[in-house]
Ligand code: UDP
C-alpha cells in the first residue's frame with residue numbers, strides 16, 4: 423500500500439489543529455481509501471495548548487506523529503524537520519489553518535500518478551483578505567527577485583505542495599541554515615505543475631506574519647538566491663569613481679584658469695553626504711551576505727527537537 427505523509431507546521435494553532443485533522447480524515451475516507459496516511463504535526467515552540475492537542479491526537483491515532491521543538495524556530499525549520507521525518511512515498515506540506523484545502527489532494531495525487539509529475543505546487547490567484555499594502559510589497563518583491571535571481575519564484579506560490587519521495591530527498595540533502603523554501607523547491611528542479619486556487623481565509627486564530635517578519639524573509643530570499651546586489655554595489659562604486667575623476671579634472675582646470683575663490687561649500691557637503699550614503703548602503707549589502715555566511719559556517723542545527731513520536 424502506498425503512503426502519504428502530511429506535514430503540518432503549527433505555531434500557536436490550538437484552535438485549528440483539530441479542525442484540520444477532522445477535515446483531512448474526511449478527505450481520506452472519501453478519496454483515499456487505498457492509501458495509508460501519516461500525519462506529522464510539527465509544534466514550532468507554541469506558547470498555547472497546541473502541543474497538548476497534538477499529543478492527544480497522536481495518542482488516540484496510530485498514524486499521527488508529532489515533533490516538538492525546544493523553542494520557536496520558524497516555519498522553514500518546521501518544514502525541514504517534517505521532511506526529515508516523513509516516511510511516505512508521497513509527501514505534502516500543509517498549513518494547520520485550512521488555508522490549504524485538503525480536498526485538493528486527490529486532484530494533485532492523480533496528476534502525479536497519471537501525468538508523471540514529480541511535484542504539484544499551488545499558487546493562489548487572489549490575495550483576498552490580505553491588507554492591500556502587504557499585497558503591493560509582495561508583488562514588488564516577486565518582480566525584483568525574478569529579475570535578479572536565476573531561480574524562478576512564482577508570485578502567490580504557497581508552501582502547499584505534493585511531492586514524490588525522490589524530490590523530498592533532494593531537498594533535505596540541502597542543509598543550509600538560511601532556508602528559503604520557495605527557492606529551494608525551484609532549485610532542485612524536477613517536473614512541477616502549478617495549480618491555482620482562490621485564497622481561503624484561515625478558519626480560526628491569526629496569521630503569524632507581521633510586516634517586519636515578511637520583510638526579513640524577503641531579504642533572506644534575495645541573499646539566498648541572488649548575488650546581484652553585490653554586483654550592483656560594485657557597479658555603483660565604479661560609476662562614482664568615474665564621476666569623481668571627471669570632477670577632479672574639471673576642478674583642477676577651473677582653478678588654473680579662474681583661481682580659487684572659496685565657494686561651493688554647500689554643494690560639497692551635499693556630495694559628501696550623498697557619497698557616504700552610497701558607501702554605507704553598499705557596506706550594508708555586503709554585511710547582509712557576510713552575516714548569512716557567518717551563520718552558515720557556524721553549522722548550527724536548523725531546529726532542536728525536544729519530544730517526538
Ligand atoms: N508557522 C510555524 N512557525 C512560525 C510561523 C508559522 O510553524 O513561526 C505555521 C503556522 O502555524 C501555520 C503556517 O506556518 O500552520 C502558516 O502560518 P500563517 O497561517 O500564520 O501564515 P499565512 O497563511 O498568513 O501566510
Ligand code: MG
Pocket residue numbers: 517519521624629
Ligand atoms: Mg495561514
